[in-house]
Amino acid sequence: MKRIRLIARLDIKGENLIKGIHLEGLRVIGSPSEYARKYYTQGADELIFMDTVASLYGRNHLSEIIKLVAKYIFIPMTVGGGIRSLENAIDILRLGADKVAINTAAVARPNLISEISNSLGSQAMVLSVEAKKISDNKWEVYTENGRESSGIDVIEWLIEAENLGAGEVLLTSVDFEGTRKGFDLNLIKTATDSISIPIIASGGMGEFQHFHKVVSEANADAVAMADILHYDRMTFKKIREESISHGINVRKYV
Amino acid sequence: MSNNEVVIIDYGVGNIFSVRQGLEEAGASPIVTSDIKLIQSAKKVVLPGVGAFKNAMNALNALKMKDLLINIANEGVPFLGICLGMQLLFDESDEFGLSKGLGLIPGRVETYPLSIDKNQPIKIPQINWHELIPSEAHIDWKNTLLDNQESNDSVYFVHSFVANPVHKNHKLADYISGGNRISAMVVKENIIGCQFHPEKSGRAGISILKNFMKL
Numbered sequence: 001m002k003r004i005r006l007i008a009r010l011d012i013k014g015e016n017l018i019k020g021i022h023l024e025g026l027r028v029i030g031s032p033s034e035y036a037r038k039y040y041t042q043g044a045d046e047l048i049f050m051d052t053v054a055s056l057y058g059r060n061h062l063s064e065i066i067k068l069v070a071k072y073i074f075i076p077m078t079v080g081g082g083i084r085s086l087e088n089a090i091d092i093l094r095l096g097a098d099k100v101a102i103n104t105a106a107v108a109r110p111n112l113i114s115e116i117s118n119s120l121g122s123q124a125m126v127l128s129v130e131a132k133k134i135s136d137n138k139w140e141v142y143t144e145n146g147r148e149s150s151g152i153d154v155i156e157w158l159i160e161a162e163n164l165g166a167g168e169v170l171l172t173s174v175d176f177e178g179t180r181k182g183f184d185l186n187l188i189k190t191a192t193d194s195i196s197i198p199i200i201a202s203g204g205m206g207e208f209q210h211f212h213k214v215v216s217e218a219n220a221d222a223v224a225m226a227d228i229l230h231y232d233r234m235t236f237k238k239i240r241e242e243s244i245s246h247g248i249n250v251r252k253y254v
Numbered sequence: 255m256s257n258n259e260v261v262i263i264d265y266g267v268g269n270i271f272s273v274r275q276g277l278e279e280a281g282a283s284p285i286v287t288s289d290i291k292l293i294q295s296a297k298k299v300v301l302p303g304v305g306a307f308k309n310a311m312n313a314l315n316a317l318k319m320k321d322l323l324i325n326i327a328n329e330g331v332p333f334l335g336i337c338l339g340m341q342l343l344f345d346e347s348d349e350f351g352l353s354k355g356l357g358l359i360p361g362r363v364e365t366y367p368l369s370i371d372k373n374q375p376i377k378i379p380q381i382n383w384h385e386l387i388p389s390e391a392h393i394d395w396k397n398t399l400l401d402n403q404e405s406n407d408s409v410y411f412v413h414s415f416v417a418n419p420v421h422k423n424h425k426l427a428d429y430i431s432g433g434n435r436i437s438a439m440v441v442k443e444n445i446i447g448c449q450f451h452p453e454k455s456g457r458a459g460i461s462i463l464k465n466f467m468k469l
Contacts, residue, residue: 002375003382040456045383045410070275076410076454096271098454121305123379123412124269167379198377221377251383252406 003249004215005222006236008039008229009048009202012081015061018052019227021178023130023146026052029230036069039229042236043253046076048101048170048200048224050128052145054082063095070096080128080170081145086115093120101170103128104143107150107157110164117165126200127166129154131187132174139187146174154187155194162195169195170224172202178227180206188218200224208234208242215248258467261296262286263323263339265313268304273336276453280463288317298469299323299331303338307347307363307415310338311355320356327358332469333445340440340447341417349415359442361419369432376432383408384450386438389425398426399446399465400439409438409448409455409462417449444469 010032011018017032029035036047047069051062066079079092080101089100106112106127117125130146131139131154139154158169171191173184181204188201198221201214205225214220228234236253243250260282262273270286277284277300284300285292293299301323303310314320327333335343344355347363355363369376385408388395395401411429417437419425426446427439440447446466452459 001373002377003384005382043456070272072279074276074279074454074456074460076412076451093269094271096275098269098272119305123304123381168381196377197379198381251408252385253408254404254406 001247001249002221003251004220004243005045005200006239006250007046007048007200007222007224008044009050009224009226010035011050011052011226012062012065013052017230019178019230020052022174023052023172023177032065033069035230036073039236040073040075043240044075044236045222045251046078047073048078048080050101051081066092066095066097078126078170080126085112086119089116089120089124093124099124099126099167101126101128103130106161107141107143107152110160113161113164113166117167122165122167125166126168126170127161128170128172129157130172130174131184133184133187137186137190142174146177155190158191158195162197166197168198168200170200170202173204176204177202179204180227182206182210183214183218185213185218188214188220192219192221198222208239211239211243212246212248257297258282260284260298260300260467261293262300262302263293263319264288265310265317265319267310267313268302268338270302272451272453273300273302276460276463277467279460280467282463282467288319290318290322293319293322293326296326296331298466299326299333301333301335301339301342303336303342304412305338307338307341307349307355308351308353310342311353314342324356324358327356327445330444332466334466335447336453337413337449337451340449341415343440343445343447344417344419347415358445359419359424359440359447360421361417361424363415363417366414366416367432367434369434371433374432379412379414380431381412383410384429384431384438386427386429389422389428391423392426395426398441399462400427401465402461403458407458409450409452409458411438411450413449417447
């Protein structure tokens with residue numbers, strides 16, 4: 001089978017690492033830079049930093065956090081939240097990030113995807129999608145960290161974004177996020193069947209079995225984890241060991 | 255003259271910040287520049303790059319760096335191309351129509367091969383960590399930049415095109431993807447290329463950069 005990337009997702013509000021449920025009801029976890037270092041040392045394949053309030057208030061602390069962690073973290077880092085223009089994206093990459101994740105600004109102006117992809121390469125352009133289920137096999141795109149509905153169909157949006165040059169998709173289920181009940185398998189499966197760029201499944205991992213299912217049943221290319229790591233319910237080491245014993249292809253990390 | 259000096263070529267392509275951080279972690283004192291004089295007197299050169307081959311060559315040409323880089327490399331200055339910077343070392347690329355490269359290592363840059371293994375589907379761009387394996391010509395990595403790599407160490411790749419050297423002995427390491435051998439690292443005397451990002455490959459990558467700084 002294809003190799004699956006294991007990604008730590010760090011949602012940031014102000015100076016703090018936080019964790020929500022359905023992207024809301026935020027609880028403070030601790031220092032983002034400390035947790036980032038911990039996940040790097042534990043063998044994360046990548047890190048994703050999402051500024052949860054940047055769309056509302058503009059980005060401030062996250063830039064400082066990225067600048068700091070780039071000095072000691074040498075794995076790919078994706079940064080999202082409040083990126084509105086190519087110039088914003090270039091600034092983020094200059095701080096040491098490798099990719100930008102864009103949701104709200106891309107929904108408002110889809111051509112931003114092409115501008116970033118053409119200028120910085122498609123590998124740097126991650127489309128972040130917050131998907132809310134509206135009926136069986138139908139999901140709507142939400143923006144502003146799950147707060148605003150857009151009326152756009154998720155699958156149609158994924159196809160358009162791929163055509164515009166998105167390099168990957170971070171696909172978060174608003175319904176399952178923070179619930180520990182597992183991923184929205186139908187959403188992830190429908191998405192991986194519809195587009196050919198890699199999809200990072202996000203939202204809902206509470207135990208190893210959820211990871212196993214989203215990879216083997218929904219064909220996720222990568223899995224973003226937050227709650228399960230932040231509360232030390234599993235470590236990357238343990239997830240890798242379990243993966244290998246279940247025949248899931250992950251990077252070996254000693 | 256300190257031997258931890260290294261010049262990172264700044265031609266507006268790619269995430270130079272990370273390359274600089276990685277080299278600093280490896281004990282180097284990097285200078286990021288597009289200044290012709292500084293490049294001419296470089297003790298070591300790193301050519302980074304992400305994005306499209308043609309854009310990168312156009313940028314090098316616009317800054318009148320192409321011949322300069324070729325001369326430096328041919329004079330024996332340790333020269334490391336990273337990701338697209340590795341692909342530029344070759345004669346030409348098929349990406350967005352034919353483009354000429356630096357021609358320092360004979361070979362072509364071609365479309366990523368389709369999977370020949372049903373159990374190993376692949377996606378393009380190929381974004382992943384892969385274990386390095388010895389190429390057919392270099393079963394031993396002693397005295398190369400891969401000296402002291404631990405077995406099972408993986409490095410991080412992001413690419414849609416692959417470099418295919420004409421001469422097998424220019425291949426130092428490969429990785430397996432979709433059942434195919436993909437060039438991961440190439441070497442021709444002082445000229446070295448990494449398809450992966452050593453600056454984003456954790457300890458394994460930093461070790462490679464440390465070895466480069468020892469050249």
